[in-house]
Amino acid sequence: MIVLEFFLILFVASIAAGALGSIVGIGGGLIVIPILTLFLGVDIHYAIGASIVSIIATSSGAAATYVKDRITNLRIGMFLETGTTIGAIIGAAIAAYLSATILEAIFGTILIISLVPLVRKIGEEFPPIQELKGLAKKLSLRGDYIERDGSKIEYNATNPGKSLAGMLVAGLISGLLGIGSGTFKVLSMDLAMKLPMKVSTTTSNFMIGVTAAASAGIYFARGDVDPLITAPVALGILIGASLGTQLLVKAKNTAVRKIFALVLAASAIEMILRALGF
Amino acid sequence: MSKILGVVLRSGVVLSGIIITLGTALFIANHSLDDTSSYLTYNPSVIPHGNFPVTLTSIASGLASLDPLSIIALGFLVLLATPVARVALSLFLFAAERDRKFVYLTATVLAILLFSILATPLIPFFNG
Numbered sequence: 144m145i146v147l148e149f150f151l152i153l154f155v156a157s158i159a160a161g162a163l164g165s166i167v168g169i170g171g172g173l174i175v176i177p178i179l180t181l182f183l184g185v186d187i188h189y190a191i192g193a194s195i196v197s198i199i200a201t202s203s204g205a206a207a208t209y210v211k212d213r214i215t216n217l218r219i220g221m222f223l224e225t226g227t228t229i230g231a232i233i234g235a236a237i238a239a240y241l242s243a244t245i246l247e248a249i250f251g252t253i254l255i256i257s258l259v260p261l262v263r264k265i266g267e268e269f270p271p272i273q274e275l276k277g278l279a280k281k282l283s284l285r286g287d288y289i290e291r292d293g294s295k296i297e298y299n300a301t302n303p304g305k306s307l308a309g310m311l312v313a314g315l316i317s318g319l320l321g322i323g324s325g326t327f328k329v330l331s332m333d334l335a336m337k338l339p340m341k342v343s344t345t346t347s348n349f350m351i352g353v354t355a356a357a358s359a360g361i362y363f364a365r366g367d368v369d370p371l372i373t374a375p376v377a378l379g380i381l382i383g384a385s386l387g388t389q390l391l392v393k394a395k396n397t398a399v400r401k402i403f404a405l406v407l408a409a410s411a412i413e414m415i416l417r418a419l420g421f
Numbered sequence: 422m423s424k425i426l427g428v429v430l431r432s433g434v435v436l437s438g439i440i441i442t443l444g445t446a447l448f449i450a451n452h453s454l455d456d457t458s459s460y461l462t463y464n465p466s467v468i469p470h471g472n473f474p475v476t477l478t479s480i481a482s483g484l485a486s487l488d489p490l491s492i493i494a495l496g497f498l499v500l501l502a503t504p505v506a507r508v509a510l511s512l513f514l515f516a517a518e519r520d521r522k523f524v525y526l527t528a529t530v531l532a533i534l535l536f537s538i539l540a541t542p543l544i545p546f547f548n549g
Contacts, residue, residue, distance in 0.1 A: 146460075147453040150445070187472065196497060202505040207431040212475050217511060221527050223507075228533040232541065240424035282522060352504035353530070357537040364476075364542030366469025370493035371460045374445040377500060381438050 144369065146371070149183065153375035160197060161383020165205035167392045167403045168347030169325030170198030170355065171380055171412050176322075177298065185372065191321035192367035193376050194331045195355050198322075200377045202352025204384030205345070212392055215345040216286045219300055219336070223346075227314035227328070227354040234318020235358045243320055244418050250316055250327075251414030254407055257330050261404055268396050271336045275299040291393055298339055306335040310350075317354050325351045326410050329403060340396040344403065426510050433503035437496045444492030451489075503536055 156178045160171030172194030179190040209215045275285055284300035300306075309331035313324040325347050332343035363367055391399065462472065469475045473490045474483045480498075483491025508531045515523040 144457050145453070146455050146457055147449065149457045150449065185461055188465075189461065190464055196500075199500055199504060200450045201432060202435075203434050203507075205499060206503075206507065207427055207434060210430060217514075221508075221511060221523065221530060224530045224532075225526060228530055228537070232533065232537050235537070235541065273498060315442055349507070353508060353534065356504040357534050360538035361540045363497075363501075364469070364472040365475070366475050368475075368494075368497065369461065369471050370444070370473050370490040370497070371448075371457070373497050374441050374448070374493045377497065378438065378445065379443050381434060 144183070144298050149216040149371075150375045152183065153178065153372065154379040157376045157379025158383040158386075160256065161201055161204065161380035161385075162387035162390070163383075163402075163406065164197070164201040164380070165348060165384040165387030166327070166344065166394070166399060167325070167406050168329045168344030168351070169201075169406065169410075170322065170351045171201050171383075172197055172322045173406065173413060175376060177413065179372065181402040186405065188367050189369045189372055192362050193372045194321055194371060195362050195382050196368060196373050196376050197357050198325075198351050198355035199359065200380035201229065201384050202348055202350075202355070204381040205388045206352070208385070208388035208392070209345045209348060211349040212288070214288045214341055214392070215349050216284075216338070216342055217349070218282070218287070219284050219332070219338070219342075219367045220346045220349045222282055222284060222303065223307060223310045223328075223331075224350055224353050225319065226310035226356045227350060230316075231354050231357045232314075233321075234315040236318070236363050238319045238321075241319065244420075246316065246319055247418035250320070251411045251418060254326060254411035254414065257334070258407060258411070260334050261330070261400070261407065265400060265404065266397055267340075267400070269296060269339055270298065272297065273299045273301045273337055278303045284336075289340075294336065296339055298337075300338060302335040303339075306331045309335060314354055314357075318358050321358070324354075324405050326403075330407075333400075339367065340403070341391065341394070341402045344391070344399060403409020422492045426507065426514065429510060430503055430518070433499060433506060437500040438502055439465035439496075440499060444496060447487065447492065448489035452463055502539070505531075505538070508534060 156164045160174035166169035287297040313327040316324045328347040399404040474480045480491045512527045
């Protein structure tokens with residue numbers, strides 16, 4: 144394949160990945176990795192390096208908008224980030240010594256199981272207001288944002304410990320498999336902390352960038368981040384993310400949750416297929 | 422303060438986008454009809470695994486000769502710096518609010534982040 148053709152295919156796919164990723168709080172590796180390995184015949188290591196690039200680009204590209212609209216909860220994100228960054232370092236350290244296959248199978252299975260509670264609350268626009276207590280009260284893990292109709296949506300986080308444990312696992316998976324594990328982060332905030340869906344996806348958006356940055360140094364120094372792949376991926380994602388953010392601000396929480404459920408099912412299938420050697 | 426955060430994030434993203442666009446344009450101008458396989462070879466037995474600059478010194482010398490791959494690598498490093506800058510600025514944000522618990526929390530995240538970006542690539546254990 145010639146360079147120009149390679150660039151164009153990857154650029155267009157990355158725009159789609161950036162738009163989808165910025166809406167549901169994931170890094171776009173879901174689209175970028177199979178395009179590279181299955182369609183463009185690129186080595187899986189370069190595909191994972193590209194996934195790291197796409198995660199950071201989605202996160203930073205979307206952040207500028209979400210900071211302005213104040214949907215992202217920086218406090219909750221930072222609290223949970225302690226878990227993911229530590230998990231990511233441990234994951235990156237043991238990745239070279241561990242087969243990814245079993246992990247992919249386990250991760251895929253967890254994702255499929257978590258579809259059940261997610262689908263059960265598929266029509267929920269806003270979660271019922273929770274009582275602020277314990278660690279969540281001490282750290283004031285609460286917040287509010289303004290919906291597009293001008294109404295102020297308030298929420299309190301519950302189960303911070305459970306969510307933090309989920310994040311440690313999410314970080315571990317990120318470091319091991321080179322994915323943002325945004326799906327896991329959104330699930331953890333949606334199911335354990337019971338935040339409004341848009342708060343979960345935008346806060347995940349903030350977190351995946353930081354988690355990916357934590358393992359990016361290792362991947363970059365190893366030579367897994369190929370500039371020829373980085374260029375079309377980064378540019379496409381940045382454009383896609385700026386489109387996606389504009390859609391998210393206007394979208395309903397139920398719509399975001401429905402798209403997320405589809406993405407979750409797709410990631411689960413992709414994980415299990417990878418574990419089976421496809 | 423969150424305004425400053427927005428401005429820093431946006432300029433980081435825009436700057437990185439401009440640098441990568443420049444590198445891409447320069448690369449396409451000279452290599453648009455090349456076969457991709459020569460650029461995508463992965464050598465599992467050596468580090469770095471590919472045929473492109475991965476150290477700051479090699480990127481710097483590549484920039485001096487306007488090597489497109491080094492320019493793209495620089496663009497990626499600018500992009501990588503934006504989440505780090507975001508955490509660093511949040512530290513000031515929490516300090517300004519006199520929120521001591523979150524200053525400690527954010528400092529921890531920043532320390533882990535800097536350690537893993539700057540130090541772990543130098544530790545052989547992490548490079549298996």
